[in-house]
Structures are given as structure tokens and as C-alpha cells.
Amino acid sequence: MAVVSIDIGTTHCKAAKYLTDGKEIAVAVVRNDTRYDERGNQFYDAEQLFDRVLCAVKSVVEQQPENIDAVGITSMAETGLLIDRKTGEIKSHMIPWFDTRAESFVDRVKQTIDVYAHFVKTGLHPSYKYGLMKLLYLQETSPQLLENAVWLSAADYICWKLTGEFVTDHSLAARTYVYRVDTKQWDTDAMKLFGLSEELFPMVYDSGTKAGEVHKEASVQSGLSEGVPVAVCGHDHVCATVGANANTYRKVLDSIGTAESLVGTIPRFALGKSEYESGFHFGPHVLSGTFFWMGGVPASGGSVEWFRTQWTEEKAISYETLNEWLNEVPAEPTGIIYVPHLSGRGAPFPSANASAAFIGLKKKHKKQDIWKALLEGTAYELAVMKQAAEHLLNTTIIEMQSVGGGTKNAGWMQIKADVTGCFLSIPETKEAALFGAALTAGIGNGIYAGAEEISYLPVHKNQRVIEPEPKNHHRYTELLQRRYIPAAEIIRSIEQTGRET
Template sequence: MLLMGIDIGTTNTKVGLFQEDGTSVATAAMPTVTHRDPEGFSYYDPEEMWQMITIAIREVMEKVTPTHPDVQIGAVGITSMAESGLLVDRQTGEPRSIFMPWFDTCSQPQAEWIAQEADLFERFCAAGIHSSFKLGMPKLMWLKERDPLAFEGSVWLSASGYIAYRLTGAMAFDYSLAARTFAFDIASKGWDVDWIKFCGIDPAVFPDVDPAGTPLGVIHIDLAQSLGLSKGIPVCIAGHDHVVSSLSVGAISPEIVYDSMGTAETLVGTLENKNLGRKEFESGLSYGCHVAKDRMFWMGGNSASGGSVEWLRSVLGNPQLSYTEVLTLLDEVQQQGPSGILYFPYLSGSGAPHIDARARAAFIGLSKSHNKGDLIKAVLEGTAYQLQTIREEAQQISGREFNKLVVVGGGTRNTHWLQIKADVLNCSLRVPPIEEASLLGAALCAGIGAGIYASAEEAVLATASLTAKHVEPDQLRHQEYRQLYELGYVALQAPLRAFYRR
């Protein structure tokens, strides 16, 4: 029995097939194409996205058929970027609005209205997140100002929800993606009707909400045949891409935290169900309903972690430095201890724990003896310092220390970065051989919902045989980094932020 995962990402959409033990059988990727309207806002084409996914499904089926001629797929799970969405007609499913990507800032004025008119602490306690232009509610308000008629008989769907609808005909959200609308109450697990009306939106625009992994229906018979699939395959929304990844790496209990290293870097952990309060609000972290049953997650990220590396590659080389050149430069400075340069990785503002869109990146401590390798190393150190600030805040919230991290993502290919991270955080790192954590997580979530696994714990145990590599901290380097972190990185936060707010 195989499981299929679909991962709708900001730049690429992927489809994968996995064995029940988590072994990858076949994957395919297609671009998630961003279009630009003459008015300046970005959008996705929903039909184009759907066609790309059908092409990817056919591709993985063509890859797997020669080795698995009698292939049986037990379930399909769909995960996606969190806040992107569109309005569709409740009866026909036809798009009634543009498909809005999470990153477009057209809804910034609506987010500012929310910040002025709402009790942001109260909203945080309900939704588990801080107000932002990225969220569904300000996007819906922006759409309504432009075209109020588009809301008549319409439903707001996430990217995952739209593809689930195209496969099954069912319209729904899961808890983890519903919270990213800023219209969902994570305690009651229902839409916050009074708040939705306060924002001038009809609550009827939101569909049913189910736990992640709940089967919504089966793939339409004719569609299944055209995709090379058998009939009767159940489909589920597997939820928020970062959260569902925790299934694939086994991070579903409070003592295990995972770090997703990519263009953005995200630290995710698990909490027992609790009411949110002032301490959680001031932590800068996000909270929500976990895709694993009867628990919550906390999350904090740095939007320009790997992005800082990509930026510096372009700045230091023309053409851009290759990854081989980056690693060679790091080889030359790796044995010299800390670079002594402080890098603040705020190319796109700062996220948790001190959210500030006005914060900017900075190098401090440069001298004429520093070279390209030192600058690259400083960037890796700075992203590790920022991760440490998130970790410290999460430890305060959870009441426990995290001395081990499970690390996945493209950044794990850089062994220098892993060692620096271990040294700065004084953490042991476990790096499982998982290329597509969210894709596998979506497949496992579908397997849980379809009864192939009895629980999230059983799914994790089934994939535990994957052999991981380990990176241990060097205590001498950690002490050096600790001093730089406390006396430099932390101490300079306040004056730098005050300068940017002037």
C-alpha cells in the first residue's frame, strides 16, 4: 500500500508516493507560477495550479507503474502554504476571485485597520497568531472592497482546500489552516462569527472545518481514471505545511523540536492543549491546533535565513557564487572559531520573538582582515543566533529545555552551517534522510485519517527506521559563541531596533 502526498508551495508544487515506512517511491515537481496584475498585486491562476498538479500526479504514477504494476494507493493528503486562498462559487466551484498568495502586501491597509480597531490581545488568544497582511481576513476585506458581488454564494478556500475540492467535490478547511484566516477560534475549534461580522464579512463564506487528516471524500471516478489512479481513494487536507512536517520527523511530543532550514527557517514544537494568555502573546510565537490529534503547536521563524545566504552569494560574486565556492570559502575559515562579526538577519524585518517589520539586517564588527569566507560564516552564525532567541522564548513558554533538534530542509546540505548551529545552540542535531518533509507528512496524515495507522504515534514509529546523521556541539566553541551572543547579539538588539524606529 502506498500513500500520496501533495505539497503546494510558494514556488513549487510537488507530488510524492511513499511506502508505509516512509520510504520515497516517486516524486514530481511543477512550478507554482506567480502572476503580476497591471495594478501591481500578485496572484496565482487556479486552473493553472490545478493542471500542474494533475501533470505531477500522472508523472509519479508513470514512474511507479513499472516497479509496482499493481500499485494500490491508500489515501491522498494535501498540505500547502498557509494563508493563500480564493473565493469559489458554492454550487459550481468556479473561481469568484483571484487566487491570493500569502506574501502579497495589497491587504496591508486592511491589516492596519484591524490593528487599530481590534483588541489584538483578544484576537491572539482566539486565533493563536498576530495580525498580519498575510492572513485570510484582511485579504477577504480587500477583495470585498474591490468586488462585493464576488461574495454572493461564495466560499473561501485555502490552496489545500481548493485542490481537495477539485479532487472530491467537498469544500472544507482543517484546523491548522483555518487559524491562518484570523477568523477561527482555536479553543472552540469553530469560526468566530461575531468577529467575522465585525470585519464586515458574511460568516457563510467559510466552509466546514475538520481535524487534519479527516477524509473529505474520494476522487471522482472519471478523474481518477484520467490520472492513472484506482477508484475509491480517500482525500484529506493535511494542514499547514510546517506543522504536518512534524509527522515525518517524529516531532509530535513536547520534548522533540524540529528545525526546517530553507529560504525561511522555522522552529516548531508541540504543546499540550492550553488557553493562551499574556505570556504567549508577548513571546512573538505563533500557536495553533496540531495536525496530530489533541495537542497544539508553537512556531517561530526567520523569514530570511537561507535567504540571507542567497543574498550574500549574489553580493559577493558576479556571477553569483556557486554553492561549491561557498563551501570552499567556509572550509578556509571553519577551524578559526567564531568570525567575530555579528550579523542580524533581518532582510525582511524580524519575526519571533520580537516581531518588527521595520527591523533591518546589519553587519557589526567588520575589519580589513575579514574576507568573503568570514562574511559567509557570519551570516550562518547570525541565523543561528536568531534561532537561539526563538528557542529561549519557546523554552520559557513550554517550561522545558530543548537540547536536541531534528533538522530538515535544503540547508542541511551545508555541514558547516549544521556545525555552527550545534555550537551556538549547544544542541545535538539529528538530521534524518528526508528530502521532502512536508510531502511525506501529508502522506502520513492521510494514512492516519484513512486508518492505515491507528494514530500519529503509530505513523511515527512506522517511519522511525530511517537512519539519521548526528551533529554534536563543540563545548569550547559554544562558550565563545555564548559570549558573542549575550554581549553582542542580544545586547545590541534594543539600540538597533530603536534606530530603525526613529
Template structure:
């Protein structure tokens, strides 16, 4: 840490001269790819590399990551980025972000993995989740953790491991993926609040592990690592093993936490009233709020809550499991060969400027907030003979936008006035390349859609958070200014289209939501009958 004013002044002097000899390393361990990037003192990305995250399956069909393979992939990716870096300055700090709920057991004495890495998406722990929630009060648990129960969370993975081998948890520590990679660098277990809060065993108000729940479940003390803020969750490298990467002994390695929150930090989506929208196969909407007790209104919203990487802040999160997944689905259906994205966008324009009037329900992989239900299914409502593939494609984009608007309205009702419209949404991800989709999103939400110039926001956020924790930047505002990368484009809503989409949303979409329970009962009955 740069605790001494003289050291801080020296760093500021180098920054003022534009000295790029100092570097910051950001690592993002994702579901699909591992990425590493070297950033200069001004926040400029000097080089980066990406490698696939190899997923394996057991003989009985369980998905997993091999811990040693994962570590080798990260190390090789860091090395590739280093070799491509034109500036070979020493690394001052390392920041590591990752997928949130994946994790493994590590032996505290030997440092060896006790289990493979269980991915967030592997459903093996569904029985443990369902059994426990028959005993626990869901609303009370939400007030402690900010979460609704899901097999994804670490607690249920641990209960699964315990059932396989009761001794597996003895003298072991549960590490999320970012924790594990940091552990391989430093040999010391530590996590940050954002990852701890995704275990379903962390009290977010007290910022501590829930010892009462652990005792009730027979989980040993010491099962979880020390949890600290993202700016402080660091340990130093020892042993000289990484000198070839420009990382000297003593370099602090930070667990910067949940990848979505790191990305939000990097693009400046930590201001009140500004929302962060990550658009991939799944889509998430995240907002910032002041720390506060969680109650019935927050529970009824269907949203998830947790501790933000931004200092003294909470976040709310709502998501749609099949956003980009819906686009890929319709893309395959409307043409024998999947249409190139340029042609796809041109096809949307053929449907005209105005709303289609169709209602696509985007629950191909279940629904999220405000009515979470993993068993829900999708549909297209309102089809007539005159509708063509252009209308169906545009309807899919509209339906996704309506769903994300329902998440935003749920958040506004539960948490904060001023999210009803005419705000700002900072969006990243593959979907942002579709201008027609962004226009629809802007008009449905009545918000400016800001598209930042930052291809790898989570990785940049990890580097920025580590640089801030190290003391290179005075605060998160200064870090955001350096790493933010500027604004690439802004989509402004159209006044007439706003009115048209508002009418469709309120007269059709909200009516559908009122009929949701009946609709779901019908589809389940059809499925049960073999339809």
C-alpha cells in the first residue's frame, strides 16, 4: 500500500510525466474464456490475451473445471499478454475477477485441491437446495444474504460435497475461482465481499460469514477464507516464481470479485441513477444503492442484492437467462443457415420503425426477476397471417427489452425513485453491436444508452480496482477516469417511439404479467401431457 505521502507524491509525479514504466495486471477468469491484460499508469491497455476455459464432464455427466488445468490456462494467458506487451515495466499490483458462484475445496495444510471446480451452472446441488429451503424461511434468509435460494450458490455445492464424503470439508477452505487463482500466486487464502456474498452463507449487513447457519449445518469453522473489501482483499507474492512476468516478490494480488461488478466499475456505472447492462447469452441489469437493511419490498422485487465493489455501496441485480440466447434461437429458425449479423440488423429494419405489437416472452431458459422461475417457458403472443420473419425477429428484440424494463421498474419500486425513465444505461457486450436493438432498448426504457469504448471491461475493472487498492489512485473516481476509455456512442430515444413502446408495454406486457401464473400452469399441464 502507498501509505507514505512521499511515495504517493513520487507516483503522481511519474503519472504527470506520462511515465508508462509502471504496469497493472488485470485477470478475468470467465465461464468461456480466461483473459489477462497489462495496463499502463494512465489506464491504457498495452496488451492482452485470451484462452478458452476448458470445461470437462464426469462419467455421470457433471460439469467441472480441472483446478490445475485452470491455473495453467491463466498462467499461459498472462505470459502471452506479457510477451505481446511493448512496455515491460514492473507490475505494481494484480487484480483478479471471475465468474461469481463457481468454486472448489482446497486443503489448508498442503494447498492441494480437494475437489474439482464446480461451475456456477452445474445443477448437481438442486436436491440440497430444495431440501434445505424446506427447513429455512426464504424471506429471512434473503434479509441476511440478499439472495433467493439457488443451486448455483456455494453453500449448496458444499452440502453436495459433504454428502459425497463427510470428511472432505475437514481442514479445507472453500475458494471461489478468483480466490483460487490469487491463492496460486500468493499461497494465502482470501476473498472479497462480492464473492463471499454469492455463497448464500454471508451476512451482507455484518460483512461476515454466517456462523449460526454454519453451525446448524455442521460446517466446520475455517471453511471460508477471510473476506475483505475488493480494495483490500490482497496478499503479497512470495518466492520469486513470477519474475519473468514482470511481477516481483511482494507485489500485492487482489481478489477484486464478481466480474459483472468489476465491469460496472470500469465503465463508471457506479453513480446513483446510472444502470449497468451486460448483454451476452444471458443479460443482467445492475444498479447501485446505499447500504440499507433489506426488507419485504426488496424481497418482493425478485431481485438479488449484494455488496458492490464501490465503497460503502450495495447493488441490485436482475437478469434474463436467455437474452442473446433468444437472438441465436430466432436466428437459426428464420433462415436455413444462420444469418450474418449485418443481414440480421437489415432484416429488423424491414419490419418498420413502429413496434410490431407482438409480444415475445423470452423465457427459453426460465425467467429471472421480478418473477423468478427456472421452469417457465417462452412464447410469441399475437401472431397473424401477415406477420413475416422480420416481424418475428424484431419481436424477439422487443420482448427482451420489455423484460429488462420490467426488471428496472421492479428495482425502482423497491429501491429508488428516478429509475422510471429518462436516465442513463451503460451497456456492454455482444448485443451492443446491433444498432436496431439498441434503438429499441432506448425507446422502451426511455433512457440514453451509452456504449463505452472498452472491449474487456471486467479485466479493466480488475486492474483498476487493484491499482486503487494499492494506492496508485486516490479514489474510484480517479481510477474510473483513467481506465474508463471514453464514450464511444450514445443512443438517444425517439419521442414518438417512446410513446408507442410505452403503450405496448403497459397495455400488453403488464397485462401478460398479470396472467403469468395462469399461463405457466397451462404450459406445465401441456408438457405433462406430452405436448
């Protein structure tokens, strides 16, 4: 038995293969190139994306001697495009989740709806990222594009190209801001309120279940056998919790990229005031009967990349040099506070307009100290988010399954462990979202019995664990409470004063 999974993200194209308890997992990672239109808006080329999917899938099929039993697809959540339902014509650019063209429509939405009541239905706080805002932008700038159209996420688009079916899963539908997580249905009342047709949205299937079959043309193009079941497996961060085996109250996923996401799994329940005030987002998990909660540090790895470009005009500082810098400073905390809000702020106080700051710099400090302080700041923000989640869930988070590019930086990972007091477990599997999509498709197509079976797979036993150093954790905890949290509150008050004046 074998499953092929496809991840539509921003990493490099590559293919790999894992053996899991006698079952083959072949995976393909597909990279997007960000382009710009005449207005400076960012977009992806959908046709180029599918060509790269075909290339990556061919690569894994060629190294896979057994028959492929299922295909699972995961992707970044809010990225989407319009397809003509009748002709199959691509009607709009594929708009990335991070493109801000729809930012002005957030205020319009806030003025039209009861934000809290809508949160109870959708699990979301208003943001330019979501499909509704992107559709309102297209409705105003090019209304003809919405005629006979369907809005598809990146994963949905690849599924359609392979099967001809317009479908999505609950976890991706829930990132449109017009999907009810309480009833698991499209919010037709909200659609009418904003003048959108129900036909704009695809059928919703359970994550990982068969949404269609590889058709003849796609079979010739990809090397997959005609008739192989294809499943939309859902939101990449949520799939990653499955791939990293991070699906309990006290063990959560820490996905470290340009943005850093903390993701947890909880039983499905009715959302209310405490969830709303937590600042977290909620939605249907890819595992049946569960929800996920999610918060983020929008510029975690982004802070690292920003710093790398500040000290030379020729090229960015190498990661090797930065790692050496950490060895040149004392092991204890720097005492400098970096508030990492270069790209806004996430839970528990979300704001797209938040600002970053360094506090406590002195003449004695060198660039090596500032570098370490920057890493400490991202860890402080993660600790604040962790504390908010613990308060909301009335539990203690003792372990984070850490995945993503940031796990390669051993110094940063130790700082994270010391600041948060958590054990950081780094799975052997390098592509947790891909692996989770394969497992989700495996469950949906009967290859695995369910979530309990996959939690005991041998691959989950081989992990690198980073333990917090008790003395440093004590020092960082004092700095977190006495300096970082008060500093962040002062910055928030300054931002509020600025908006009022």
C-alpha cells in the first residue's frame, strides 16, 4: 500500500519517500514563485504551479515500485483563485494569503457584521487574509470575474486539475470567513449580506476522504494511474499536527517559518466569549470530531531574515556566521527586550498594525548581543502565546513538537526551550505537513484504521529532544514577567494613543 501526498507551499520543489510500518509514503513539495501585477499586488501563476506539481509527482511515482492507493493534497490555507465552473478557465490570479490588497475591506466587514457573533460561527477574527475579503476586492475591481465562478484554495485547485471536481475540506473552507464551523456548512446568510452567490464555493468533504479520481488526461501528465482516489487533506499547519503526532492538550505543534504558528488539538465544542477574547483562531481539525486552535508570531523567522540583511550592503549574513555569534556571547539572558512585531501581532492581542521595538540597549552591546536578543524576543512572544493557551484550556503545555526551517538553528531552539520551559521534540520526518497529509488520506481511504493507529507509528519514536536549562529558564521567566510583558503592554498603549490622535 502507498500514498502520495502533495504540499503546495513556499519551499523548494523536491520529492522524498518514507517507509511507515510497512506502508510507503511518497511526498512532493512544490514551491511557488511570487509575482507582481501592474498595481504591485502579489500573486502566483496557477498554471506554473500545476506544471511543478506534475513534475514533482512524476518524480515520486518513478521511485515508487508499488501501486499508488491514494493521493492527498495539503496547502497554505487562505491562498485562492477563481475558476469558471463551465469552461474551466482560470479567471483570476492565485492570490497568496499574505497579499494585502484586500486590507481596506476588513473595516467594511466589521461595520457590516457583529464581529463576535460571526466569530462564534466561524472561529475567526477579521483579517485581509481570508477568502471573503479577497472576493470583496475582486467584486469591486472586476465584478465580471465572479460570474459562473468558483473560489478554490491552492489544494482545491490541484484536486480539480487531477479529478475535474470542485471540492474542498472543512479546514480550508473554514478559512474563507463564510463557513460555519458550528454547523459545518457554508454561511449563506453572510454570502447574501455581501452579495455573493452560493455557487462561488465548492462542495465540502471530510479531510482525507475521496473527493474524486485521477482522470485520463491527468494520468498521462502525472504518471498516476487513472482512477486513483484523490483527497483534499486540508490546512497545512493542521496536517502538520498529524505528521508530527502533536494532537493532545499538553503536546502542541510549533511550526517555525517566516511566521511561527502554535497549533493545538481539542474536542469539537461551541465557541464563546473566552475563546473570542483569547485572540486565537479556531476551526475544524483534519481529524474527525476535533477542532484546532491556532496563534502565531507573524515575524518570527521574518525577524531573522530582516536582521540578516541589516549589517552589510553586499549580501545577507550567513546562518553559519550567526550561529558563531551566539557562541561569542554569555550563555545567560542578554537582558535586552526585542518585541518582534515587524509584521503585526498575533494572539493573545492580535493587531495587523503593531510595531516592533528593541528596549534596553546600552553602549556596551554589540551586534552579537542584539542577534541573541532578537532570538530571545521571538521566544518571549511564543511564551506569551503559550501562557494564553494554557489559561484558555486550563492545562499545562509541557511539550512542543517543533517543525520547520527554524529547527536547524540549535542555539535558537535552546533559547526557545529555556524561555518557554517546554521540551522541544523535533521529529525525524522533515516535512510534517506532507507526512500528515499522507496519513490523513490514508485514514480517509482505509489504509490506516484511524488517529490512534497512526499515533503509534515507529517513525514518531525517533525524535531529537531539547530540554530547558533550569537556571536559564528561571532567569528568562523573571525577564518575561518583569520586562517583556510590561514592555509589550506599553507599546500597545502607544499604538492605541496614536490611533486615537
